[in-house]
Amino acid sequence: MKLLGLFRHAKSDWADPRARDFDRPLNKRGRTGAAIMGRHIRDHGVAWDHVISSPAVRCTETVEIAAEAAGRPLAVNWDRRIYLASSATLADLLREQDEGFSATLMVGHNPGLEDLIFDLVPDDGSSPLRDVVEVKFPTAAYAVLELDIDRWADLADNCARLVHLTRPRDLDPTLGPQLT
Template identity: 30%
Template sequence: MLTLNLIRHAKTNQVSPTGEDYDRALLDKGVSQANVLGNYIQTHHISLGKVICSSAVRTQQTRSIICQHLSEQCDFAFSRKLYLCSHSEILSVIEQVGKDEKTVTIVGHNEGISDLASHLSGEFVHLRTSEMISFTFPFDSWEYLIGGTGVITFQYRPAVFLPLPIS
């Protein structure tokens, strides 16, 4: 049996200092979201297995904050191929990087990550910032993943409300 966790990066700035989308960083709300998600993963004893993360700034920050909450070492790899890619490209990365793993976690971007969740579940899924969804599959190899074969085991998004600034 295989387990796949999909995490969309936390809430980000709309622009970066460089003007490049790739360099967008987390907002304070995003940092809070990632902290709450990391705590949720730890307290619910969720194994992330091999974490494969887009190399964009916002996904790296999300992964780093989440992994700070885990008692086990966070085994991870970065992949530029996960930056704003299609669901089929994510599947290809999973097959290559996670081939010897039974549990893989992807930290990525929309629309690809939501498209993958929809494809695997056979139903419409739209992941919002810092949302996580987990699937199990009755296979022993990632190359067998096809549409509609994933069973959703849980879906979670941290509710974070920051105080309004005082003027």
């Protein structure tokens, strides 16, 4: 069995309409959400032996803030292929992972991460957490999937169980949707 963690970048700043999408930083709410989720990921207890992330600014800031809040520095493999990748590209990247890693945390973007959950977790009614993801996999959401594989190279559709899902608003209601 392998473990896959999916951590979507925190809320980004849209204040500068001239900024390239890749260069958008986190906004204040995003920095707060990244810190809260970093502590949650630490407390959840999975020892991630490998972290791969998009190098987009909003992802690098999410990882840095989450790691600092958790009090655990992370050695991250920054992989440009994760930036705005499709589920198929993310799955291909996971199939390339070193077999020595049993627990990989991927930090990236939607819709790729959300679609990866839909591809890996069967839509057979057995996962109420999958139903939550169908509504939305919001910024800074964290999911853990147990993969029924022994080798990353064997990653295939419907090989996973979604065993954990936490959104920032689950830990701090002020980080939920802004109703105006």
